Amino acid sequence: MATSPHPIPRKKSADSGPIWPADTELVGLVFELTPRAAGSLYAQYAIGLHAWFLGQVQQTDPELSQFLHDEQSEKAFTISGLEGDLQASGKEFQLLGDRIYRWYVTGISKRVVQWLSQWLQNLPQEIDLRNAPLLIRSWDIAFVPATYQQLLTSEYPFSPNIKLSFVSPTSFRSKSHHFPLPVPENVFHSYLRRWNNFSGINVDQAEFLNWIEENTIITRHKLESQKVAAGKKGMVTGFTGAVEFGLGRSAALRPDFVQLFYALGRLAPYCGTGHKTTFGLGQTRSHWLTEALPEVSIQSVLAARIDELTEKFTARRKRTGGSRAAEIAETWATILARRELGESLFDIAADLEMPYETVKTYVKLARRALKVED
Incomplete structure (x- = not known):
């Protein structure tokens, strides 16, 4: 394995072999980044992160790069925006030189996950976002390596409900418009599309979504809407916040769908929710992360x-x-x-x-x- 003169500190050690099991199909990574110096970051920098990541793939696996560039129905990876102390200043963000910023990348197909394993063993020293280079200080595993079969066969959670937090604006395509509400059918349709595309365990979409519509309820939520520029063009109205989904009693008549319901809840952090997940939207976590309401009835x-x-x-x-x-x-x-x-x-x-x-x-x-x- 080639090494750089200034090795990047890692929270997970790597050798010449795979970092996770060879059959892994899903993984989430988090990188800690530091600016070389205080500077400005343009508003739609997520486009730059997207391009830089695909450039990394192009350098080592042109065939995979072409696959990821193609307009396939579902993308096999997601990336987040930067999490940390980003201060708005006019039309730009201010990066503070003494801060650490976090950046999430996930792979949701075996091929992408295998590439990530190789890439981590010879990471570049920095991410170049126009005139704002970010040093890669370290990386860690954010969402454990897994297979789709493992998601499906995991034990039911102690709590019967699925709690999801949407930490970046999330939206769905609906009749040529954006639909910024976590209606159960839309949320689970989003996950099922990825599932059917990458898992090899295909499920009848119409039948499952009809079951979702009849049996899934929102037990609580705390949401806000936000309009953002996202992707390479257009504005998106999305929602952030948290939602808890539960099942009605008749859901138990289809134990296979109940099993899939929980599996898709586990899939959510890996694949994100809604569209434009390769440009930072739809970042999803498996917990209730919002602050308590100021006034509780x-x-x-x-x-x-x-x-x-x-x-x-x-x-x-x-x-x-x-x-x-x-x-x-x-x-x-x-x-x-x-x-x-x-x-x-x-x-x-x-x-x-x-x-x-x-x-x-x-x-x-x-x-x-x-x-x-x-």
Whole structure:
């Protein structure tokens, strides 16, 4: 392996062999970058990052470069913008010489992932963005190396809901316009297209999306819209923030689709969401990353507590069996959460149209379960 006179520090060591298993199909990388000196960065610098990355591919694998340049339906990689202290100044951003900036790159096909493994072993010293060179200080793995089959067969998460945060403006194409809302059908259609294109595990698109429309619900969200210049032309109105998706009870009638639902949630950080993901849009993370709302209503407090208790009771009842575990866990959680907020058992029973003695018993059982959990 060729080496440079000033080796780039790495958080992951590399030798002449692959950095991850040879069958890896998905990986996410994060680079730490530092400006050579304070300077200016033009507003649409993501175009420059896109061009620089493809130039790196061209130098070592022209055939792959041509494939990535072609207008294929789905791109086999994503790149982010720079994360860090970027200060707007007129029509440009100010880069501070003593700051570290983070840049994410993902590969979502085996061929691109193999190229990334080779490229990391002989990285250039810097990224040249016009007159703003950025030194590559180090790199690390941001999203673990994986295969599509591993995403599909992973155990269900402890929480039944999928939490996704959109850290850069995200949008979908719809009737020649941009659609800046995370409607479940659009979100999961975005992931399924990549899945069908690169996984080799094809799923009937119309059937799955019909299931998504009938069974997927948004349980909470915190969103803002933003209009940005993105890609090589045009303005995009997108959304940022976080969304939590859940499934209705009838979803269980298609366990194969439930399995795929969670697999696509795991795929999201690798492939991004929506369009123009190779120009920094649609960057997605698998957690709820937004700050808390400044004013929280009592209804929000109650809903959050019910969710918390439901997860605990569901996990416990799954260990002890029972076909109605989820339904009973939610009932216990609702009753106990309302009681904790000071409501009387009589009022709770009336609202839920349940016998008072049943509600009283459920509260006792729920409290006992929490004590055992603690």
